[in-house]
Amino acid sequence: MKVLQLDDLDRAILKLLKEDARLxxxxxxxxxxxxxxxxxxRIKKLQERGIIGRYTIILGETLRPKHIAFxxxxxxxxxxxxxxxxxxxxxTKTLAMLPNVLMVAKSEEDKIIALxxxxxxxxxxxxxxDNIKTIPTLKEVLVFPVRTFKKGGEIIGFLAGI
Amino acid sequence: MKVLQLDDLDRAILKLLKEDARLxxxxxxxxxxxxxxxxxxRIKKLQERGIIGRYTIILGETLRPKHIAFxxxxxxxxxxxxxxxxxxxxxTKTLAMLPNVLMVAKSEEDKIIALxxxxxxxxxxxxxxDNIKTIPTLKEVLVFPVRTFKKGGEIIGFLAGI
Numbered sequence: 343m344k345v346l347q348l349d350d351l352d353r354a355i356l357k358l359l360k361e362d363a364r365l366x367x368x369x370x371x372x373x374x375x376x377x378x379x380x381x382x383x384r385i386k387k388l389q390e391r392g393i394i395g396r397y398t399i400i401l402g403e404t405l406r407p408k409h410i411a412f413x414x415x416x417x418x419x420x421x422x423x424x425x426x427x428x429x430x431x432x433x434t435k436t437l438a439m440l441p442n443v444l445m446v447a448k449s450e451e452d453k454i455i456a457l458x459x460x461x462x463x464x465x466x467x468x469x470x471x472d473n474i475k476t477i478p479t480l481k482e483v484l485v486f487p488v489r490t491f492k493k494g495g496e497i498i499g500f501l502a503g504i
Numbered sequence: 505m506k507v508l509q510l511d512d513l514d515r516a517i518l519k520l521l522k523e524d525a526r527l528x529x530x531x532x533x534x535x536x537x538x539x540x541x542x543x544x545x546r547i548k549k550l551q552e553r554g555i556i557g558r559y560t561i562i563l564g565e566t567l568r569p570k571h572i573a574f575x576x577x578x579x580x581x582x583x584x585x586x587x588x589x590x591x592x593x594x595x596t597k598t599l600a601m602l603p604n605v606l607m608v609a610k611s612e613e614d615k616i617i618a619l620x621x622x623x624x625x626x627x628x629x630x631x632x633x634d635n636i637k638t639i640p641t642l643k644e645v646l647v648f649p650v651r652t653f654k655k656g657g658e659i660i661g662f663l664a665g666i
Binding site: 348353356357359360361362363364391392393394395396397398399400401402403404405412414434435437438443444445446447448449450453455457486487488489490491492493494495496497499500501504 | 510515518519521522523524525526553554555556557558559560561562563564565566567574576596597599600605606607608609610611612615617619648649650651652653654655656657658659661662663666
């Protein structure tokens with residue numbers, strides 16, 4: 343899938359750091375059976391090349407919003423077609439500022455995708471009613487609540503605010 | 505939003521670690537103007553309480569799939585109603601194993617949400633045609649390509665495989 347020059351050692355290092363970014367050079371060196379100097383050099387290179395973007399923490403279950411939904415929003419088609427991009431810009435900007443909005447993206451044409459969350463089902467529904475459905479120029483809000491994640495559910499611990 | 509006992513210092517530490525999990529105790533101590541022993545103790549507690557779930561890396565732009573889409577999938581309603589959950593389980597499990605599927609979740613009733621990505625638009629479309637639309641018991645696949653992220657776009661660097 344990738345055209346980049348990454349060899350097996352680079353990939354092995356990245357995999358270990360993805361699992362636990364606190365691993366020391368010496369621990370990685372031991373696990374991969376390579377000299378510390380090599381590991382040190384490789385990590386430095388991976389950082390310099392921007393392959394490792396940054397180091398972060400994933401919040402545990404306790405701080406993650408318990409109720410999550412994906413939203414597909416549709417914006418009114420403006421009379422002047424050029425205004426559609428302005429509407430999309432306004433709405434995505436407004437959404438991005440709300441702490442309950444974990445993710446927001448422009449999709450094709452008049453569509454916006456968002457990920458929202460709150461502590462309870464009631465609060466989440468109220469948030470969608472009061473803060474999303476009331477946004478001017480918004481025509482339609484489709485709500486897809488998440489029942490269970492099968493893969494990638496940790497994004498909530500990554501996106502959740504503190 | 506949270507009912508947990510976290511004070512301002514805990515939150516300040518979490519925010520710093522979220523931005524850069526490589527910060528040392530001594531750097532955090534300096535930035536927040538608190539003794540190192542306090543910072544050390546607080547981080548230990550945050551880990552023990554599971555508030556810090558784990559430490560990880562976010563891959564930079566180079567390793568992230570460039571073309572991303574959210575999918576809303578609908579499963580055929582089986583004659584025997586109890587089979588719906590089995591269908592959902594089968595499809596989400598199948599999807600979770602595919603490296604191009606970054607995230608997959610069961611939504612309400614007959615619906616599944618997925619996030620897919622690939623290097624090029626053509627490859628992504630081919631993946632959806634060949635590997636998703638061909639899954640048995642799948643009735644409908646709605647594709648919402650991501651044009652631009654306004655918030656939370658880093659999930660791609662978090663979810664991307666190595």
